[in-house]
């Protein structure tokens with residue numbers, strides 16, 4: 001033993017991740033989502049290290065520094081790898097029964113939306129199947145979906161209702177999502193989307209259905225504390241601006257923060273409405289006007305962009321993310337996981353965002369982590385690797401962050417750490433881990 005300066009005893013932690021080629025921290029964002037050039041600032045530490053204790057991050061820095069102060073029995077070498085905050089998916093329709101692969105074949109062969117609807121497919125088919133399913137069945141299906149999300153690096157997901165469209169069935173869906181949050185290590189954040197479609201029993205009476213949503217569903221959802229957010233599908237032929245406003249204002253009265261499915265298929269003024277009601281986020285935005293985008297920037301409304309939805313619907317058009325970033329609208333990315341856009345991977349969404357919306361890998365990573373966390377009101381806890389935050393971490397088997405978007409169609413995940421626990425370890429096994437089987 002040398003007689004060098006006697007070091008302070010090292011603090012014992014649960015887990016150390018050392019020697020990351022790139023540790024992408026996204027630190028220093030503060031209270032607000034990132035906009036403009038900030039979206040490219042990832043706060044990368046080379047040869048980075050994370051110390052984790054009791055589910056939280058207790059130190060972030062260079063390996064040589066952190067390992068002087070901390071020790072752990074459990075040490076992961078991230079040499080040759082990139083370490084990021086766990087992905088946050090801020091827009092999913094997590095809970096539903098059935099599937100619509102036949103409809104996809106029809107779309108491939110050129111069928112129109114109306115033909116698909118006439119053949120008994122589309123959203124109302126999923127409503128029929130979801131109404132028939134018992135709550136436990138929906139939970140079982142949801143657990144499998146969350147496993148796949150987790151395996152691809154998503155550690156928190158939003159979940160919208162909207163395939164029930166009766167008070168009882170909407171509550172059943174939200175209750176299933178609550179249960180999923182309890183059972184599965186992925187955190188689930190609920191959004192009430194009773195105004196997702198007009199059910200067949202209200203055909204021709206959209207206002208009557210909106211009254212049901214406003215007068216009966218929203219109060220019940222709030223009373224049971226089943227959701228943080230209230231959303232509505234503002235679209236030609238679905239809910240118009242006035243009906244959407246009615247739903248969101250009613251939701252807000254009951255403490256549900258507004259979100260909007262806006263300007264997905266047509267320019268209806270959804271972006272403007274989002275700004276006007278002070279929505280947390282407006283989502284899709286393929287056809288939004290420049291004025292609408294400007295209004296969103298002024299009010300700080302987050303644009304949740306969903307390129308996988310445009311991709312799967314073969315729309316040949318994507319949201320104008322570059323304009324939004326130029327106007328200082330904070331941009332987030334989500335999967336829009338649902339039966340017509342069956343994708344659980346934020347890695348693929350990042351690739352689509354880079355290819356079709358011309359986001360850089362850095363911007364897309366910001367959009368799928370810290371800005372996504374802001375979009376669901378969780379940025380104080382997740383979305384960046386900073387001392388005090390939850391230890392939700394993904395280790396990718398690539399040497400730097402620019403591989404995200406560049407290398408696509410495969411799962412780049414090496415390990416996922418949720419609340420400080422290693423829950424996916426691809427070195428050990430290829431199978432997804434079910435809850436309870438993790439280390």
Ligand SMILES: [Zn+2]
Pocket residue numbers: 091093261336
């Ligand atoms: Zn959606």
